[in-house]
Amino acid sequence: MIHCRIQQALQSAVAAELPDADLSRVLVRPCDPKFGDYQSNALMALAKQRKMNPRELAAAVERRLDVGEWCDSVEIAGAGFLNFSLRPAAVAAQLQAAARGEHLFFVPSSTPRTVVIDFSSPNVAKPMHVGHIRSTILGDALARVLRLLGHRVIADNHIGDWGTQFGMLLLGWKTQLDESALATHPIDEMERLYKAVNSDESLRDAARAELVKLQSGDEENRAIWQRMIELSQEQFDTIYNRLGVGFDYTLGESFYNDALVGVIAELEEKNIAEESEGALVVKFTDDPKLKKQPAIVRKSDGAANYTTTDLATLEYRQREWSPDEILYVTDGRQQLHFQQLFAIHKRWKPEVVANLVHVWFGSILSHDRTPYKTRSGEVVRLSALLNEAEERAFTVVTEKNADLDEAARREIARVIGIGALKYADLSNNRQSDYIFDWDKMLALQGNTAPYLQYAYTRVRSIFRKGDIENIDASAIILNELEELALAKHLLNFGQVLENVAAEYRPNYLCNYLYELAGHFAAFYEACPVLKAGDEKQSRLLLCDLTARVMRQGLAVLGIEVSEQM
């Protein structure tokens, strides 16, 4: 990609001028069009370190710089910026290469990594709810982006299939199970059982006894527990199918049960953990931020907790897959837990160099800025949320396109509704809390999925209308400002994907696609396509590449497109 080549050329020039410079910080970025197409501000920082005059350094580097193949001019501006302006011919060559199928403005990573992504993690015997949506959607989008860039991704669903709640569930199952309710609405029935037992103090000991039996391998309880997992997995699969989300593994908490004792023993042996108030804890005396809060790895009743399970999980993943990176896509409220986890792991397995990252996100809020709930104050189930998204989209589609038959409208509504829901989440900075708003996410204007999907159908419509099958990409003409701006924007797709992968922020891609739609709209208004003369094939190519980038970009966000809306 041109951007990359310019950056490499700049790095070579800097290396020649300043042999000891840190080239990893010598970067080239897209910039405000009034300055050019790309900009580097790296020389100002380098000059500062060395107490040099930044403009003189820029001039010296510029003399060594050879980017004539791609750039019309390189200018030194302001305090020492280097501004690059692309040659239209170089832009055209990129478009032609894309037309030949050589690339779609990105290239696979030259250093592929193995990345484990831990996301979604719903609980057995409970409904999936709005609290699972960000993790599921964000984790899936990151998995898709990383895969597209050539990385080896292992998506692992660490479901909650173990814990004290099973004592209550088992007791309820044995004493007050409604078989027919279980057959029709298994999740509701299991939730009912849990609530019934949990609300009755007098059943506490009996529930506890069922838990102990389960833990000691009692056959009947194991069988019931297995059944609960199966029923829950059916629910998960239904939701994941609707969302188009997939996993490579579903290794829940119970998978690590047998390893917990060993983990605890090792932490004791290595003097990482110590007794305190009846529990076994890890203290972080040398870490100013963590010293106040020890982490419990064995409760005073002898049971392990999630820190222990996560350590065992980490050890398994390391042994099994040797990842370069493990991503935990969870709520920001678990930050302390992951800081502790990573700190313990570093002491426990100092030889492991995998990059452990807590990819955390904010909360979904109602308009009153309290956690998003139903009107009656209950958690919103994911199934209901998806239904409503599709239903609302169906209403809009029917309004706008009543002549399509219902099946077609349902299918379009599915694509739009689910897409809107996902995009609303992904287009925000993941660390921000955001306010859930149906009208905003389904709007056809602004930075929304329906707007982007609509932009896609407008392009496709040109091809339908013109009955176009093949494009002759031999003559690219980029005379109009709008053509050139659109073409240049297409060139930046790959860099945006890399930024998403580097910071685990899909909203960068959302912004890019929204800008792409904007550039296309301007082009579409200013430049007739089907009625064009010499430019027709060139413009068709711009349309086609826009559609392909839009479709691919949305696809890695987990969002589908429709030919018509």
Add this chain to the structure above:
RNA sequence: GCGCGCGUAGCUCAAUUGGAUAGAGCGCUGGCCUCCGGAGCCAGAGGUUGUGGGUUCGACCCCCGCCGCGCGUACCA
């Protein structure tokens, strides 16, 4: 108390290693249909980036203080 995070236009949100005149949508004002999907496009108004200092050629971004909000803070995950 301590820790983490947040505070950007009336509202909802962006802002890519510290980079150039902080950008969108909604709402408001005003334009554009002999034209490929008007579910669209263009323009205008709207900002002391909570606040006071500091570092820097340059700060929404880094450092210190203060105000406000959210979350976490020993046996849930």
